[in-house]
Amino acid sequence: MYVMCTSLKMEERRDRDHRARRRHSSIGRCTSRLRKCRQPQCVQHHRHARGTGGTRSSIPPVFQKETGNTLALTWGTAATLTQRIEAGEPADVAILTRANIDALHKDGKIAPGSDITLAQSTISVAIKSGAHKPDISTPEALKETLLKAKSIAYSNPASGGASGVHFAKLLEGMGITEEMKGKTKYPPAGGNAASLVATGEAELAIQQKPEIMNVAGVDVAGPLPRDVEKISVFMAPGSIKITSTPYCANSKRMASLREASADFDAAMGP
Secondary structure, three states: OEEEEEOOOOOOHHHHHHHHHHHHHHHHHHHHHHOOOOOOOOEEEEEEEHHHHHHOOOHHHHHHHHHOOEEEEEEEOHHHHHHHHHOOOOOOEEEEEHHHHHHHHHOOOEOOOOEEEEEEEEEEEEEEOOOOOOOOOOHHHHHHHHHHOOOEEEOOHHHOOHHHHHHHHHHHHHOOHHHHHOOEEOOOOOOOHHHHHHOOOOOEEEEEHHHHHOOOOEEEEEEOOHHHOOEEEEEEEOOEOOOOOOOOOHHHHHHHHHHHHHHHHHHOOO
């Protein structure tokens, strides 16, 4: 199966371990439900938006052990994966943002009425593990924190990632785009801005919360203030018109996705 996934708290180690156990339990239930839609000894191609990164390390081994199928995962920004599907690249499952799913509907790549909502994610601020949490409670406090920071990291908006595009617009709205240019670092294409905090290359990072949770050595300082936050909704179409494994009936695929959606949402973290 081909899955396209886009790129979906460490206040106390005890809490993180509890969440990890909960995510693994949820992932187990999710893959058990998805295995209903399978053919033995096949390669299943999945495309996942990078924001669902909190699930990436656990899904493949659990799925492959329970189904006997090979899982080929492709991670990237929702915009990049959408372009690949639009260009005719096959995928059995695609987990993308709502806007990109809508674009595929418009281009006729997805059967009408087949998409399933899987999870939601906030754009959050990452800091080094154990570092003092900055005040980001209001747009004004966030602006002051950004101006005081020695360096920040976020996804290059040119790549089309939801967090990078939104944050660039936020800086513009605050009127501090020029002030931030000299201390802004972009991760490499397909990379995670929070990783630059872990390595000490950036003091703060702005990224989808599940991606921050997937990086060792960083904490989630909190989400963007309510007045400027952006909630990313991740969805999967039950029927992609270009698929590498046509064995699975659309109705059966949709039923499996619907059953798995709650577990996938739990796997993304609180």
